Amino acid sequence: MQHPLLALLLLFALIINDLQAQSTPTYTITGNYQNQSTRRILQDMQRQVPIQFHYKEAELPTEARTFNFQNTPLSEALTQVFRGTLLNYFIYRDYAVVIAPDRILQEVYSSDYYQGLESSLTADTRTSKIKPTKVGSIDQLASNGRAIMTGRVRDEQTREPIIGATLRFTELEQGEVTDVDGNYTVELPVGEHELIVQYIGYDDQVKQLQVMSDGELNIKLTKAAVQLSEVTVSARRQDANVENAQIGLTTLDMEEIKKLPSFLGEADVVKSLLLQPGVSSIGEGAVGFNVRGGEVDQNLILQDEGFLLNSSHALGFFSTFNADLVGGVDLYKGNIPADYGGRLASVMDVRMRDGDFSQFKLKGGIGPVTSRLSLEGPIVKEKASVIAGFRSSYSDWILNRINVLEVQRSSAFFYDANLRTTIRFNDKNTIVLSGYASQDEFTYNEEFGFEYSTLLGQFTYRKIFSDKAISNLSFVVSDYNSARFDLDGVDAAQLNNDVAYIKAKEQMTFTPNNNLRVDAGVQSILYTVNPGTQVPFGDESSIAPLTLEEEKGLESAAFASAQWTISPRLLVSGGLRFALYQFLGPKTVFEYQNEEQPILSETTGSNLSGSGAIETYSSFEPRISLRYKVNTTSSIKTGYSRTAQFINQIFNGDSPTPTSQWQLSTPYIEPQRSHNFSIGYFQNFDENLWEASAEVFGRYVDALFDFRDFAQLVMNPQLETELLPGIGRSYGLELSLKKNKGAFNGFLSYALTRAERQVEGINRGNWYSSNFDKPHDLSLVLNYQPNRRNTFTVNFIYGTGRPTTPPVGNTRFENGLVVPIYSLRNQLRIPDYHRMDIAYTIGQGYKKDQRFRTSWTISVYNVYARRNAFSVYYTQGRFQRVQANKLAILGTAFPSLTFNFELL
Numbered sequence: 076m077q078h079p080l081l082a083l084l085l086l087f088a089l090i091i092n093d094l095q096a097q098s099t100p101t102y103t104i105t106g107n108y109q110n111q112s113t114r115r116i117l118q119d120m121q122r123q124v125p126i127q128f129h130y131k132e133a134e135l136p137t138e139a140r141t142f143n144f145q146n147t148p149l150s151e152a153l154t155q156v157f158r159g160t161l162l163n164y165f166i167y168r169d170y171a172v173v174i175a176p177d178r179i180l181q182e183v184y185s186s187d188y189y190q191g192l193e194s195s196l197t198a199d200t201r202t203s204k205i206k207p208t209k210v211g212s213i214d215q216l217a218s219n220g221r222a223i224m225t226g227r228v229r230d231e232q233t234r235e236p237i238i239g240a241t242l243r244f245t246e247l248e249q250g251e252v253t254d255v256d257g258n259y260t261v262e263l264p265v266g267e268h269e270l271i272v273q274y275i276g277y278d279d280q281v282k283q284l285q286v287m288s289d290g291e292l293n294i295k296l297t298k299a300a301v302q303l304s305e306v307t308v309s310a311r312r313q314d315a316n317v318e319n320a321q322i323g324l325t326t327l328d329m330e331e332i333k334k335l336p337s338f339l340g341e342a343d344v345v346k347s348l349l350l351q352p353g354v355s356s357i358g359e360g361a362v363g364f365n366v367r368g369g370e371v372d373q374n375l376i377l378q379d380e381g382f383l384l385n386s387s388h389a390l391g392f393f394s395t396f397n398a399d400l401v402g403g404v405d406l407y408k409g410n411i412p413a414d415y416g417g418r419l420a421s422v423m424d425v426r427m428r429d430g431d432f433s434q435f436k437l438k439g440g441i442g443p444v445t446s447r448l449s450l451e452g453p454i455v456k457e458k459a460s461v462i463a464g465f466r467s468s469y470s471d472w473i474l475n476r477i478n479v480l481e482v483q484r485s486s487a488f489f490y491d492a493n494l495r496t497t498i499r500f501n502d503k504n505t506i507v508l509s510g511y512a513s514q515d516e517f518t519y520n521e522e523f524g525f526e527y528s529t530l531l532g533q534f535t536y537r538k539i540f541s542d543k544a545i546s547n548l549s550f551v552v553s554d555y556n557s558a559r560f561d562l563d564g565v566d567a568a569q570l571n572n573d574v575a576y577i578k579a580k581e582q583m584t585f586t587p588n589n590n591l592r593v594d595a596g597v598q599s600i601l602y603t604v605n606p607g608t609q610v611p612f613g614d615e616s617s618i619a620p621l622t623l624e625e626e627k628g629l630e631s632a633a634f635a636s637a638q639w640t641i642s643p644r645l646l647v648s649g650g651l652r653f654a655l656y657q658f659l660g661p662k663t664v665f666e667y668q669n670e671e672q673p674i675l676s677e678t679t680g681s682n683l684s685g686s687g688a689i690e691t692y693s694s695f696e697p698r699i700s701l702r703y704k705v706n707t708t709s710s711i712k713t714g715y716s717r718t719a720q721f722i723n724q725i726f727n728g729d730s731p732t733p734t735s736q737w738q739l740s741t742p743y744i745e746p747q748r749s750h751n752f753s754i755g756y757f758q759n760f761d762e763n764l765w766e767a768s769a770e771v772f773g774r775y776v777d778a779l780f781d782f783r784d785f786a787q788l789v790m791n792p793q794l795e796t797e798l799l800p801g802i803g804r805s806y807g808l809e810l811s812l813k814k815n816k817g818a819f820n821g822f823l824s825y826a827l828t829r830a831e832r833q834v835e836g837i838n839r840g841n842w843y844s845s846n847f848d849k850p851h852d853l854s855l856v857l858n859y860q861p862n863r864r865n866t867f868t869v870n871f872i873y874g875t876g877r878p879t880t881p882p883v884g885n886t887r888f889e890n891g892l893v894v895p896i897y898s899l900r901n902q903l904r905i906p907d908y909h910r911m912d913i914a915y916t917i918g919q920g921y922k923k924d925q926r927f928r929t930s931w932t933i934s935v936y937n938v939y940a941r942r943n944a945f946s947v948y949y950t951q952g953r954f955q956r957v958q959a960n961k962l963a964i965l966g967t968a969f970p971s972l973t974f975n976f977e978l979l
Contacts, residue, residue, distance in 0.1 A: 927977075933971075
């Protein structure tokens with residue numbers, strides 16, 4: 076840990092130095108320029124300082140020039156460069172260098188500036204063929220001579236909002252970027268301005284504006300007739316990985332997700348996350364995902380403000396999110412912002428999109444085992460919209476054609492449905508009502524099976540008090556129900572579990588100026604958990620009915636966070652979160668001789684606690700992330716966060732199943748708590764064409780639990796007697812290289828991770844690998860898009876096999892009983908995992924007025940038919956030797972053909 080610590084100390088030294096100098100920053104230039112053009116000299120100077128240079132290349136001197144600078148102040152170097160030319164410069168605070176003809180700069184600083192500007196614009200308007208567009212009204216002109224212009228940028232044909240479109244005011248050297256809803260807000264001086272609106276894949280739109288006061292301007296862009304190098308839909312700026320303060324943040328692009336090879340042709344949000352550094356799973360058939368060595372249940376999975384306890388369909392082969400309805404996905408792997416809480420490892424924030432407010436659209440896709448359909452459009456045009464989506468599987472016809480009797484007698488089915496209504500009462504008041512429902516059913520060989528379902532309802536009210544204050548109030552109600560079936564024999568039974576919650580949250584956002592954003596709020600979650608209800612299944616079953624007591628818990632929190640641009644180099648994002656958890660009655664609480672370590676045989680009695688708080692836990696959680704810009708294309712980031720988790724999933728197998736019990740913190744089962752550290756270096760190359768990053772992370776878990784050997788977890792009213800307290804740690808390195816544009820693009824990611832535990836009573840008290848310790852994890856994604864219609868994608872995944880506890884021998888007793896002897900916990904590993912997938916998409920044509928659009932996706936999952944091990948189980952072979960057996964969920968290549976359509 077010496078090198079990360081040294082880097083961290085160096086970073087703080089740079090920050091302190093920057094804070095001391097920020098009021099009067101002094102930047103220096105070093106370089107020996109021999110017979111070089113002014114353009115090349117300026118480009119090299121800009122690389123040395125964290126300031127953007129703004130100029131028109133056509134105005135620069137063309138002759139070669141010679142200069143020699145050695146730690147020369149920036150202002151002095153610029154003075155020498157422009158001496159004897161018609162150009163001059165000024166440094167706007169410490170944000171930008173503006174280079175223009177000297178006569179224009181003199182006008183800007185003269186007392187007659189506004190009069191001259193008005194005359195100049197009037198003259199330009201007379202000679203321009205573009206008729207000015209009026210914004211606002213002259214009788215509403217503000218006394219400060221400025222105006223706030225708002226609006227939305229849309230696709231002219233589809234009416235969909237365009238995310239990340241740029242609006243540039245040429246003479247002001249000012250610009251803005253649209254948000255995830257296509258909206259923008261910009262403050263301008265009154266007068267006439269030239270506006271250029273641009274987005275990749277669309278024709279530029281130039282407008283002459285006559286701005287009189289605050290007003291609205293909506294803009295429609297037309298798709299370009301020719302294909303550019305790549306069409307990208309992204310909610311983030313191109314240099315976001317360098318500029319953002321948040322470390323460990325992964326943002327997924329929905330259009331890129333749909334290009335990736337997928338299992339049986341279904342675009343999948345969670346599968347796309349598994350290609351990112353630090354995110355993994357134990358293989359096909361595994362529920363959920365693991366982040367930086369964390370457990371599956373340590374990820375907070377949000378769909379807007381509601382959270383899901385299971386993100387998987389069909390035992391992990393599909394995710395619960397319909398990609399056609401998703402607006403954006405953020406994964407916080409390292410430092411979790413203060414407005415999120417309740418999990419140790421990560422937050423996956425999935426934002427669902429609103430329906431179209433202008434016209435109806437129908438989308439869908441038909442694949443070999445699943446199909447999907449979505450409809451969206453206006454209820455009241457530009458005021459209220461609806462979007463609905465439905466997915467369903469029909470895989471039994473494939474199972475019935477596999478020449479294995481056990482498979483033919485199996486069945487798998489799922490569906491999910493989304494409904495979302497958005498009502499805009501006016502520009503400042505919006506209500507969103509949404510609902511989600513899903514159901515999964517699975518049986519194997521008529522021997523056992525699972526059923527699980529989710530119901531989720533949300534209400535959100537957004538109030539815009541001003542351009543500097545926004546309120547988001549939300550209420551969520553959810554119920555997750557699961558059932559496990561043992562279908563044959565005298566022990567045939569059905570086991571039901573249920574987790575329901577009600578959540579309320581209020582969050583205020585304040586932006587007093589361009590350099591500061593503040594978020595603050597409160598939230599509360601009331602859990603109601605049914606740990607288990609067991610009933611006999613069939614007439615031959617001898618299982619006795621049993622129901623465990625219901626449990627309740629109240630998790631409340633208050634939080635405040637801020638993002639502050641201290642200087643062009645230094646950006647700070649931090650906050651505080653205070654969580655208060657109460658385990659509520661009525662509930663029977665058992666008593667033990669040693670309350671610090673409950674043992675079943677030492678039970679001394681029990682008592683029934685009444686309603687109210689039985690046990691209370693609190694958690695004070697600071698969060699901070701810093702970004703220090705080395706120059707315009709590189710930055711260093713670091714961060715720390717304290718997290719706590721009050722509800723955990725109980726399982727002691729290879730991976731949790733959809734029916735694994737969720738357990739609240741109790742007087743004997745304390746919350747899990749962790750410290751998270753990260754530091755990284757981020758570098759962009761070739762005008763943001765390439766992105767590279769390296770992150771070092773560490774997580775110290777100072778409170779966790781693991782299970783005793785041969786623990787009895789199912790239908791156990793005294794579960795605390797099967798748990799052992801301990802500590803944990805995970806640490807590692809993540810590397811990433813990405814090419815954003817061009818006919819060939821893609822990314823390469825690698826993670827070196829260790830995840831370990833130390834629990835008294837396990838492995839003699841020594842450190843041992845956790846169930847999800849995977850030291851090496853590598854992903855490669857390559858896209859080839861020679862034109863708009865054709866895309867070919869290939870990805871390769873490699874991961875170290877996860878730990879397992881094998882028997883290493885047998886003991887034979889005199890009565891002939893053979894008992895296996897197991898190794899220490901997680902001492903060996905199953906075989907390594909690797910897989911290659913390919914996909915080819917034939918997209919829509921070039922006709923701009925085509926209302927019915929289609930595309931085809933041909934994909935092959937697991938191209939070289941690798942039989943990757945999901946687990947290794949052991950049987951007794953010849954001569955009573957232990958024999959290892961590999962269980963592979965998928966052992967062959969899976970081709971698929973998916974037909975996608977859209978009706979506008």
